[in-house]
Amino acid sequence: MNFLDQFRDREVVQGLARRIAALTRGRSKPLVFMEVCGTHTMAIYQFGLRSLLPAEVRLISGPGCPVCVTPNGYLDRAVALSRLPGLIIATFGDMLRVPGSSSSLMLERARGADIRVVYSPLDAVRIAADNPGKRVVFLGVGFETTAPTIAGSILTAKARGLGNYFVLASHKTMPQPMAILSADPELSVDGYICPAHVSAIIGANAYRPLCEQYRVPCVVTGFEPADVMQGVEMLVRQAVSGESKVEIQYSRVVRWEGNAKAQSIIAEVFTPIDAHWRGIGVLPGSGLGIAEAYRAFDAQCAIPVAVEELKEHTGCLCGEILKGKISPFDCPLFGKSCTPESPVGACMVSSEGTCAAAYKYS
Amino acid sequence: MENDLILLGHGSGGKLSHQLLDSLIIPALSSTLPAGQNDAALLEVSGARLAFTTDSYVVDPIFFPGGNIGDLAVNGTVNDLAMMGARPLFLSVGLILEEGFSQADLSRILASMRSAADAAGIAIVTGDTKVVPKGKADRIFINTSGIGVLEHGLRIDGAAGRVGDKVIVNGSIGDHGIAVLSAREGLEIDSGIKSDSAALNGLVGELLALGTGLHALRDPTRGGVATTLKEIALQSGVTIMLHEESLPVNAGVRGVCAILGLDPLYVANEGKLLALVAPERAEEALEIMRRHPLGAGAAVIGELVENSAGRVMMETSVGGVRGVEMLAGEQLPRIC
Numbered sequence: 001m002n003f004l005d006q007f008r009d010r011e012v013v014q015g016l017a018r019r020i021a022a023l024t025r026g027r028s029k030p031l032v033f034m035e036v037c038g039t040h041t042m043a044i045y046q047f048g049l050r051s052l053l054p055a056e057v058r059l060i061s062g063p064g065c066p067v068c069v070t071p072n073g074y075l076d077r078a079v080a081l082s083r084l085p086g087l088i089i090a091t092f093g094d095m096l097r098v099p100g101s102s103s104s105l106m107l108e109r110a111r112g113a114d115i116r117v118v119y120s121p122l123d124a125v126r127i128a129a130d131n132p133g134k135r136v137v138f139l140g141v142g143f144e145t146t147a148p149t150i151a152g153s154i155l156t157a158k159a160r161g162l163g164n165y166f167v168l169a170s171h172k173t174m175p176q177p178m179a180i181l182s183a184d185p186e187l188s189v190d191g192y193i194c195p196a197h198v199s200a201i202i203g204a205n206a207y208r209p210l211c212e213q214y215r216v217p218c219v220v221t222g223f224e225p226a227d228v229m230q231g232v233e234m235l236v237r238q239a240v241s242g243e244s245k246v247e248i249q250y251s252r253v254v255r256w257e258g259n260a261k262a263q264s265i266i267a268e269v270f271t272p273i274d275a276h277w278r279g280i281g282v283l284p285g286s287g288l289g290i291a292e293a294y295r296a297f298d299a300q301c302a303i304p305v306a307v308e309e310l311k312e313h314t315g316c317l318c319g320e321i322l323k324g325k326i327s328p329f330d331c332p333l334f335g336k337s338c339t340p341e342s343p344v345g346a347c348m349v350s351s352e353g354t355c356a357a358a359y360k361y362s
Numbered sequence: 363m364e365n366d367l368i369l370l371g372h373g374s375g376g377k378l379s380h381q382l383l384d385s386l387i388i389p390a391l392s393s394t395l396p397a398g399q400n401d402a403a404l405l406e407v408s409g410a411r412l413a414f415t416t417d418s419y420v421v422d423p424i425f426f427p428g429g430n431i432g433d434l435a436v437n438g439t440v441n442d443l444a445m446m447g448a449r450p451l452f453l454s455v456g457l458i459l460e461e462g463f464s465q466a467d468l469s470r471i472l473a474s475m476r477s478a479a480d481a482a483g484i485a486i487v488t489g490d491t492k493v494v495p496k497g498k499a500d501r502i503f504i505n506t507s508g509i510g511v512l513e514h515g516l517r518i519d520g521a522a523g524r525v526g527d528k529v530i531v532n533g534s535i536g537d538h539g540i541a542v543l544s545a546r547e548g549l550e551i552d553s554g555i556k557s558d559s560a561a562l563n564g565l566v567g568e569l570l571a572l573g574t575g576l577h578a579l580r581d582p583t584r585g586g587v588a589t590t591l592k593e594i595a596l597q598s599g600v601t602i603m604l605h606e607e608s609l610p611v612n613a614g615v616r617g618v619c620a621i622l623g624l625d626p627l628y629v630a631n632e633g634k635l636l637a638l639v640a641p642e643r644a645e646e647a648l649e650i651m652r653r654h655p656l657g658a659g660a661a662v663i664g665e666l667v668e669n670s671a672g673r674v675m676m677e678t679s680v681g682g683v684r685g686v687e688m689l690a691g692e693q694l695p696r697i698c
Contacts, residue, residue, distance in 0.1 A: 004616070004620065008679050008680060009680075010607075010679060010680050010681050013680035013681065014680070014681055045684060046625075046678070046684065047678045047679070047680050047682050047684070048676075048677075048678045048680075048681075048682020048683045048684035049680070049682050050682070051682045051683045051684070052680070052681060052682050106369055106370075106371075107367060107369075109370075110367040110368065110369050110370075111367065119549070119622075225678075225679075225680045225682075226680075339377075339690070340377075340690030341371070341377050341378050341381065341690055351623060359687065360685070360687045360690070361684040361685050361686075361687075362684070362685045
């Protein structure tokens with residue numbers, strides 16, 4: 001048995017399912033827990049965990065898929081940049097198929113744009129070093145998990161004196177949107193399955209203000225099936241006993257204070273800004289912009305380009321889905337005009353998107 | 363959004379490929395023959411039943427652990443014939459070379475083609491060579507076409523699956539895709555995984571002993587086991603239930619898939635077949651496979667549970683149940 005197998009053990013998972021069922025048996029109103037992070041959404045679908053939970057426990061998906069919450073305007077700017085001569089776009093693969101107002105990076109690549117899929121921003125720095133006559137723009141999308149490596153890529157480019165490496169930054173931070181969702185009277189969330197790797201960076205203490213203000217249980221949970229089931233069990237225990245505290249299920253990785261080194265590199269290169277979340281709106285201080293000292297690497301400032309007028313896709317209910325108000329199956333476009341091959345909304349594109357997971361695994 | 367452009371996903375073997383085939387290619391090209399969805403066309407010529415197939419190979423990189431574009435180009439086409447239950451006879455080879463390509467590399471590739479053809483017992487009988495200017499192709503592309511003969515009266519067809527049939531695979535899945543991916547520039551993971559590229563006609567020859575108990579054969583190449591089984595489910599109008607715990611997956615493949623967020627069910631194979639076998643002959647089919655060098659890791663991975671519009675479900679390793687869809691978009695371009 002290897003390390004991964006321990007957390008995918010059938011007996012362990014089924015034992016947790018039995019305990020959850022015993023704890024919730026006979027409840028008149030189901031307990032509603034939100035998994036905030038897209039990787040949790042994926043794991044829950046991929047392992048069929050909903051089919052193991054009793055009717056008294058309902059899991060809803062939240063706004064934690066970075067590609068999904070990236071607004072159209074960002075995509076439009078990336079598309080406009082990709083059309084500039086002598087410019088290379090470097091990106092994580094998930095961004096390629098996300099539809100902007102009238103195009104996508106995949107279409108631009110088919111039209112001849114130089115768009116390269118990388119697994120690390122350091123690969124993008126290497127592309128910049130190998131192509132001194134061209135400008136390389138890395139699409140910096142993600143939460144606190146990717147922000148440190150992207151900050152590191154800017155520091156590396158600076159140390160190597162590369163003047164042709166840029167980042168188009170659209171980083172988001174946690175847990176600001178969770179507070180908005182908790183304050184929403186239409187949503188009644190009985191507990192949060194808090195992100196795993198984001199919490200490894202920011203630390204579990206970050207959820208304390210939210211937990212105390214809204215009296216909502218928060219459990220930082222790992223991504224393997226046994227992790228998720230244990231996280232749910234811990235939330236159930238809190239909920240049925242009327243408690244609300246922050247707990248760490250994912251203790252093999254997450255500390256209360258987080259990763260100080262990663263936090264300091266984020267603070268060095270980025271600065272908190274108001275950020276636009278698709279479907280949720282502008283949240284104060286919920287994004288990371290590139291700090292003044294590193295403006296030379298900020299594609300938004302350093303490479304002026306005309307961006308097309310913003311056009312939202314009519315009928316797409318991504319926003320409601322990202323807020324956990326409806327499930328993908330409630331959207332009239334789901335599986336009809338919106339499929340993974342021709343997605344209308346971002347939730348159908350990203351491998352961590354709720355609609356993509358629901359389509360692929362249901 | 364513009365729909366005119368060919369996208370990389372159209373070559374993935376998944377849903378976009380099917381759409382392109384159904385909307386453009388088959389309507390434009392199909393002659394009087396009904397458009398079959400099998401690996402090769404079945405033709406009756408002067409009383410003989412022939413299988414005819416063609417495939418093009420654009421794998422990147424051209425050399426990878428366990429093989430190269432040359433043996434892949436032979437084995438892939440041999441396997442398409444073998445999946446019809448045909449005995450492969452003749453192969454054509456079309457080479458498209460980029461100006462500046464190394465003759466030493468070409469020589470290595472041709473030697474691999476020769477030994478793969480000898481191993482499969484197929485004769486390379488005709489060919490063609492073109493050279494295009496530098497930058498107009500990527501080093502070497504190969505097309506092969508193959509002809510085989512059916513020496514039995516069985517109907518081996520993706521549409522012949524029946525409720526109760528067992529789904530059997532001859533060994534570990536995902537090896538080819540992960541071997542190629544691991545060798546890609548910029549990734550270079552030392553996974554220790556070798557491509558499973560191999561000719562399956564010998565193994566199929568043994569399986570024909572199952573007679574009418576053998577309903578369908580398919581090699582799960584691009585799009586992987588998931589996409590191939592979904593095709594079979596649609597063709598046969600059945601629901602296939604897979605058991606995740608029974609899927610043979612090498613530890614190295616599982617590790618690389620976990621790191622890169624891939625699902626082994628969607629990763630390409632080049633020496634694997636999926637057989638739909640009547641339940642009472644399943645044990646015998648397993649024994650036949652396990653006696654063969656290419657079937658030592660054979661396993662029953664699922665069964666056909668009910669008639670339906672064509673679904674694939676999976677009981678997950680932790681006991682949950684979920685759906686399995688075809689590959690959408692591109693997972694790994696230029697895998698074969």
